[in-house]
Amino acid sequence: MSAQILCTECSSPVPSAYFNAQVFAACPSCNASILVRAFPALFRPPQQGQVGERITDAGQAACFYHPNKTAHVPCEACGRFICALCDVELHGQHLCPACIESGRRKGALTTLESRRVLWDNIALSVAVLPIATVFLWFFSIVTSPAAIVLAIVGWRKPGSIAPRGKWRFVLAIVFALIVMGGWGVGIYFLVTRAGEFE
Amino acid sequence: MTTSRYKRLPGRGLTWGGPSRVWLGDDHVLLVLTRGYSETYRRFFFNDIQGVVVRRTHIGKIWNAVWASFLAFFGVLALVVNSGPGSIILACIAAPFGVALFVNMALGPTCAFHIRTAVQTERLPAVSRVRAANKFIARIEPLIIAAQGELPGDQLVADLIARQVAQRGPSVNAPPVIGS
Numbered sequence: 541m542s543a544q545i546l547c548t549e550c551s552s553p554v555p556s557a558y559f560n561a562q563v564f565a566a567c568p569s570c571n572a573s574i575l576v577r578a579f580p581a582l583f584r585p586p587q588q589g590q591v592g593e594r595i596t597d598a599g600q601a602a603c604f605y606h607p608n609k610t611a612h613v614p615c616e617a618c619g620r621f622i623c624a625l626c627d628v629e630l631h632g633q634h635l636c637p638a639c640i641e642s643g644r645r646k647g648a649l650t651t652l653e654s655r656r657v658l659w660d661n662i663a664l665s666v667a668v669l670p671i672a673t674v675f676l677w678f679f680s681i682v683t684s685p686a687a688i689v690l691a692i693v694g695w696r697k698p699g700s701i702a703p704r705g706k707w708r709f710v711l712a713i714v715f716a717l718i719v720m721g722g723w724g725v726g727i728y729f730l731v732t733r734a735g736e737f738e
Numbered sequence: 739m740t741t742s743r744y745k746r747l748p749g750r751g752l753t754w755g756g757p758s759r760v761w762l763g764d765d766h767v768l769l770v771l772t773r774g775y776s777e778t779y780r781r782f783f784f785n786d787i788q789g790v791v792v793r794r795t796h797i798g799k800i801w802n803a804v805w806a807s808f809l810a811f812f813g814v815l816a817l818v819v820n821s822g823p824g825s826i827i828l829a830c831i832a833a834p835f836g837v838a839l840f841v842n843m844a845l846g847p848t849c850a851f852h853i854r855t856a857v858q859t860e861r862l863p864a865v866s867r868v869r870a871a872n873k874f875i876a877r878i879e880p881l882i883i884a885a886q887g888e889l890p891g892d893q894l895v896a897d898l899i900a901r902q903v904a905q906r907g908p909s910v911n912a913p914p915v916i917g918s
Contacts, residue, residue, distance in 0.1 A: 573794035582788035
């Protein structure tokens with residue numbers, strides 16, 4: 541990408557005179573009302589990727605993943621020697637690709653997470669949807685206990701990265717308990733009054 | 739849990755897929771897109787943000803027209819119908835549209851907010867009002883400047899022009915340089 545900012549309506553370059561203006565201005569191409577803020581990163585040259593240096597001396601330490609490249613730094617998680625090509629700097633730590641992948645898979649590196657399952661939404665939906673759809677209410681005899689199990693299991697699982705309360709879990713459990721109570725009362729009356737109909 | 743490190747930023751939006759919010763992290767802005775039973779995250783690090791573009795949109799005016807037309811339709815109908823209960827029922831139907839119109843007008847004009855980095859220009863659906871966009875910029879601009887440093891206005895323009903000229907190469911209309 542070049543060092544220019546494009547109008548988000550017509551994709552034509554925005555004149556630099558528009559940068560960091562305090563009020564909206566009309567795009568010269570499409571007349572859309574735009575406000576642009578530019579920051580020094582726009583003018584920074586693109587960073588060059590590092591390549592590992594080849595081993596020239598037999599006594600040099602080699603990269604664990606590239607035996608013909610010199611070791612640049614040890615991985616701060618596993619201690620393996622890695623070359624400049626394998627070195628990934630994350631929050632000031634030098635890590636190797638294997639540790640990055642392992643950390644991402646285990647959820648230890650939240651910075652690399654791009655998706656999380658919302659167990660509270662699942663539990664709440666399982667509890668509420670059969671009743672809310674009305675005609676599927678009889679499924680609630682199965683879904684209510686399932687919602688409680690899901691809420692208990694999901695409580696301990698990692699939730700949203702952003703702040704998010706546990707009230708959906710609580711609501712799912714309370715709603716499921718009420719429905720189960722309703723079922724209990726219904727079954728009780730069905731059993732005790734069964735004789736009266738005979 | 740690592741939830742405490744994020745602070746809420748102004749803006750709350752709704753996309754076709756679900757709600758969207760933005761959060762302020764230690765060194766980045768986190769865009770959260772909720773899609774039913776999962777959330778997807780996009781991070782924009784202060785050091786990487788090259789610019790933001792706010793463009794006014796007409797969506798707010800369109801919604802104003804929609805709510806106003808429903809309000810007018812049921813409002814006029816409530817006045818035309820002579821029966822007391824009928825008028826009350828129609829007025830009750832018209833009232834939510836009036837509230838929606840009032841709320842939409844109170845929230846102010848709408849906008850499309852984009853963040854540009856070296857590799858992408860991403861829309862933040864959560865920032866959909868001009869007022870929220872101004873608050874958002876006021877909140878993150880000092881943090882971006884702290885991460886990247888301040889850029890004087892003159893240098894900004896000069897750098898840009900120099901870079902654009904370098905990319906395009908010498909103009910074909912420019913006179914030839916003698917001795918090169």
